Amino acid sequence: MTDPQSGASPAPYRRPETPLLDKVILPPDLRRLKPGELRQLADELRAEMIDAVSVTGGHLGAGLGVVELTVALHYVFNTPDDKLIWDVGHQAYPHKILTGRRDRIRTLRQGGGLSGFTKRSESDYDPFGAAHSSTSISAGLGFAIANKLSGAPGKAIAVIGDGAMSAGMAYEAMNNAHEAGNRLVVVLNDNDMSIAPPVGALSAYLARAYSSNTFLGIRDAVRQVARRALPRPLQGPAKRADEFFRTLGTGGTLFEELGFYYVGPIDGHDLDILVPILENVRDAAEGPCLIHVVTKKGKGYAPAEAAADKYHGVVKFDVVTGKQHKPAPGGPPSYTNVFADALIAEAVRDDKVVAITAAMPSGTGIDRFAKAFPDRSFDVGIAEQHAVTFAAGMAAQGYRPFAAIYSTFLQRAYDQVVHDVCIQNLPVRFAIDRAGLVGADGSTHAGSFDITYLATLPNMVVMAAADEAELVHMVHTCALHDSGPIAVRYPRGEGVGVPLPAAPQQLEIGKGRVVREGKKVAILSLGTRLAEANKAADELDARGLSTSVADMRFAKPLDEALIRRMCATHDVVLTIEEGAIGGFGAHVLTMASDEGLMDTGLRIRTLRLPDIFQEHEKPEKQYAEAGLDAAGIVKTVLSALRHNSLAVNEGARA
Template sequence: MSDVPATPLLDTVQTPDDLRKLPPDQLQQLVDELRAETISAVGTTGGHLGSGLGVVELTAAIHYVFNTPDDRLIWDVGHQCYPHKILTGRRDRIRTLRQGGGLSGFTKRAESEYDPFGAAHSSTSISAALGFAIANKLSDAPGKAIAVIGDGAMSAGMAYEAMNNAEAAGNRLVVILNDNDMSIAPPVGGLSAYLSRIVSSREFLSVRELMKKLARRLPRPFHHAARKTDEFARGMTMGGTLFEELGFYYVGPIDGHNLDHLIPVLENVRDAEEGPILVHVVTKKGKGYAPAEAAADKYHGVQKFDVITGAQAKAPPGPPQYQNVFGEALAREAESDPRICAITAAMPSGTGLDRFAAAYPDRFFDVGIAEQHAVTFAAGLAAQGLRPFCAIYSTFLQRAYDQVVHDVAIQNLPVRFAIDRAGLVGADGATHAGSFDVTYLATLPNMVVMAAADEAELVHMVHTCVLHDSGPIAVRYPRGNGVGVETPTEAQRLEIGKGRLVREGKTVAILSLGTRLAEALKAADQLEAKGLSTSVADLRFVKPLDEALIRRMLTSHEVAVTIEEGAIGGLGAHVLTMASDEGLTDGGLKIRTLRLPDLFQDQDKPEVQYADAGLDADGIVRTVLTALRHNSASLTEGARA
């Protein structure tokens, strides 16, 4: 555990009200202590570090200048919000980040009034802030809405859709573009900061608005000339033409780590009578912590680490992660098939496609945070005869559902979906859980949906996807390490819609989809010990179902249990529908469906989450015993007899 740093000034700040009482000459000490506390906390818990370190000064400046929470501060994505949480009454719990019963790793409305809008997915902040701003305007309530959005999130169309409608909010809307990666601006420095203060001042904005109104009254040639003159004068030193065209007053770029630059500009923006305004702030991920600044990913997401050395705690050696199994399997397939392409939405390493990208750069496409585009782009590739793999986290694929339906499924195009992070994801909590993909995909005509039970099955399923040219196909797999089976050197093509019987019994049938198979086999051992002969089937496919195997299981056992790592509407629903259509329950068969509960589960260790959901071996056994109206004591006695 990291030592807690000395923070005498930060100790006096419980809320932004306390922060605003500090004189300006103490703010630098405050942010230095805030950065040290953030590093120490994340060293203890793990989590997102580099992004939070990059906005320490910006966080303090916003809360210092604006009247939060009456002024609504909305962080895009939210992984940079740890310093914000420290300053808004949650410092005493900051070392519970991302743990069971602890603070969320993202903004969360239920946690604090200083989190007016929950986030964890990208590019939502401007739309939400616009909603707050317009609501205040319509009700004549005070308060501004401030959206802080990173340059990476600006790759998503939703941000521009919101900006295109933002003019109606007037000066109640402020967008802060946190530019920490892309070079979309001229160099920052003293002159730029000076010009930003001038351009953001009330006098300048008032003159600009007056000139715009005057120009509208002039004949069109003069109106056009006045507008061009204004754009030219600003463009010489300021840039920002795109944002101006979308109706924003552009201010920047300014150094996001210099409080002497930040505070005056934000004060001008706060007091401006015109708007909306976009403030372009340039920051550096990992700022102020040498190991993070030196790392290629700026310590974006880290395990627990030693604050002094930066060395992260290493997980004990174990099986490979599913994402790496997928990436390596796809790269091997691409060796002999030049039609294979790989697409991801800003997650090359998270999906394991960094290996593919290194080997086949011309066939790898990172489209940025633009899942809708990724899916339709893949559809275009497939329509032209290529074999595209669209690798997207389950929770992010939700953002492109219309494209999956309209652009892929209806046209029956052979897009291959590699659905990472399927099922529960532990510390990232409800916002990143892959709970719904089986339900929303398996309901679609033409779609094939598979779930890998282990690493070997994933290799076979990647190969099956490659060879499936008759329509869309998806394979889902969880976050984390495999179960430890040997990965095959020769991949097999699986027969579409055919499962496998892993264990055969007579009384209980467990029908498993995905990596719950290991728990199903443990449950079978426990049931056998209680005298209940148990079959276990790995269905592999939820669409289409292996109807022959399911029919056999349902007609030859007393109780059948389905188990899956997904919400209602998935495997269990499809099996129940089949059983109902064919009258398979008429003989008294008891069917029970085990699935994720109808709620959003908070963060915890995955094994705890699955146990809470009843999706572990003990949960399966309890379900079987309840269905058979037996208890474990009587069954044990029967087994002994």
């Protein structure tokens, strides 16, 4: 490959030398460095992170943006006694390198390797696990108050991104934070939304001045005098005057109203500014502080800085060129793209179709919808609760909203699903991406529970697509379903390669389809385990066990007629789903119990995700470990038949 401007070939990549970083195993080693050495350490840390993620893939841009901040925080604060809590954890790779995990950093997100997020079981320097947004301030407040009550030393430092500040939970925590006093420090990492003007020498000077003990002391003294000496009618104007002069340089009135000393905005890449300000805040005598730090996502790596998403999530890549090693084109489309295209087609047919997502437009495909219909697409930020009730309001007004939310994130809006959607029987359409296991992102992002938590709700319809063609039909069915809420779930990754339909079909609610007929064993499959069910049926047929396979399509309402027929005509009925206990299989068992379908000796077995949080691994390995592949199906069927034979023999002897 050549440089497009000069025509010259780039220099071959050489793994960076890191003489200073090599001396830092844990933060106490870092704190022995001279302040003048921190710049070199940060440069080496950034190079090490780029090299590691080029091998493993993962979240790159966010970590690059907080390299200097990470160095400064561990340099100034006495971690792990001071608790450093990273919101979400996308940006925690530099933190992992500095906290005793550098020797394993090239196992990130690999089976048996380091988690892509902070994890309590991994290190004492990870005091709180995080992978969902906007939890850090609440957790930090918990640590701070616990220390306050016990009289233990130590502060809590919560690092939260500006995007995460769109979630109401962050403000709920801040509204309560005054209880922690100076034991709580919040670092607002502003890297995307530009909620503050560009920083410069003046704002850096003001921030440094405002964070000093002298300035904080003066402000406290003024407040005390105002409260004690001024008549009540004059206390309000005095407070407003303080806010007016302070916000001329900072703009922190909102945070001050929530009880914080606001410091900033400051340049998050300038260690000469960061370190003394953090030291001032560390030593402040009164009140919780919020430090507003402006950083650049992807900082220090040109391909990341130039990318629209700042290389938020990457696969393995070439360090020199930045080119990612993505699969060659020509394979099956991803379920996300199939959904997006199907939704666009529905919007062309019906101007009442609108799309809503919660800060995941590209992850859910809503970015594609937004290009076609910008006025009918809504990204509400990290606010899943609001997204669901917003959709309910639009549905109540006659629109056909699709709320496209990851399964694991929809959990955060369960109360709204129950009260604002299902009780009122409003036709909100839930497009549930990342259903089932998700591989490298692990248990925090697995869509394990949506069948269970949705199918238990009255009025709700729950569908699961077996393949990409079925997904097209289900999107169309959602669009036309106006009698109540409806959900369609589908996994991460590529489809199975079936042809997409020329025109979508409206599915009959609560009706499955039989894809092969047999006589001995019936496999009732929900979702994309259908391909494995067919493989298992091939092997069972080869063993002389004639096998039926049904794509049930609906977890709720069940196709009761189909289930009765399968139970009446087969010796073993097996259900399989990509969800936790309490889902599709549990509903089938409940029906069978209520109707006495097992009284004749029928064997029913349910295959589902195990009752554990599965660690990160390749999805195919995760499903094999869960017994949800063809081998697991065959093993379960043979075990059921063996158990049945033993029971028959025992009965004969009796």
